[in-house]
Amino acid sequence: MDRITAAEVFVTIAERGSLTAAADGLDMSRAMVTRYLAQMEAWSGARLLHRSTRRISLTSAGEAALARCRQMLEIAGQMAVTDGPEAETPRGLLRVACAQVLAQQVLGAAMTAFLKRYPATAVDLVVDGRTVNLVEERIDLAIRITEQLDPSLIARPLGICPSVLCAAPSYLAAHGTPRDVTELAVHNCLTYSYFGKSLWKFKDAASGEPSAVAVGGNLSANDSMTLLAAAREGAGIAMQPVFAAAPLIASGQLVRLLPGHEAQTLDIYGVYNSRRQMPAALRVLIDFLVDWFATHLAT
Incomplete structure (x- = not known):
């Protein structure tokens, strides 16, 4: 240290x-x-x-x-401080923690672009669904998608993560298509263990009026990709990040539901240990991700 x-x-x-x-x-x-x-x-x-x-x-x-x-x-x-270009050249290894769905759907491409721009840097992606301890596990940056971040954490907002409600054609053929958010209460809803397990939130696309419905089902998980795969196989209705569900919706494997109601939007944060003496590589990575998420996350 x-x-x-x-x-x-x-x-x-x-x-x-x-x-x-x-x-x-x-x-x-x-x-x-x-x-x-x-x-x-x-x-x-x-x-x-x-x-x-x-x-x-x-x-x-x-x-x-x-x-x-x-x-x-x-x-x-x-001591004199070197202010030449070498002093601030981003370089070195960064350990970045994130969930599997974000790693596979977004960060693989994002980190590739980052490393091409800053070839003196290296990234070790720690893919894990749990909340990691930055200090104990020597994580430079943890990327978290959440409804509400612990205010005691040092973090920077990186972007937003819009969600979409979806189900497989086979599920809808067997159980019907909900026409209103209230009808979700009688459907098999696949819930995510970390947040929103029993209450799904929406906003009317026209009026902006918020609504919420208590949901339940026979499958919950702490991994978003597990629920996405289950929804694709007809297990039930899922609320998923748009960036994860969009390719399956485009291919017809999933159907978007209730387009007149915007599903809950979550926030994406970059969590780190200190704003003081931040390495140049970490600073430019955070700036890069802000731009990347703004450009590449579908709405």
């Missing part, structure tokens, strides 16, 4: 009196602050802070470390 940043984190903890206050002051996640503190103690070979439920205080080793850290930061601040 960067010793200069670790020193800055430790000094900020000491000055502000808590890890949470230091995280706020540094615009950094609390988990990242904790990691830097742990690394400082590992380098020092001693506990640097006394912790209680109400306050923290420096140990004798912490007092000595604080003086050295302040001296280190003063020297670092006096």
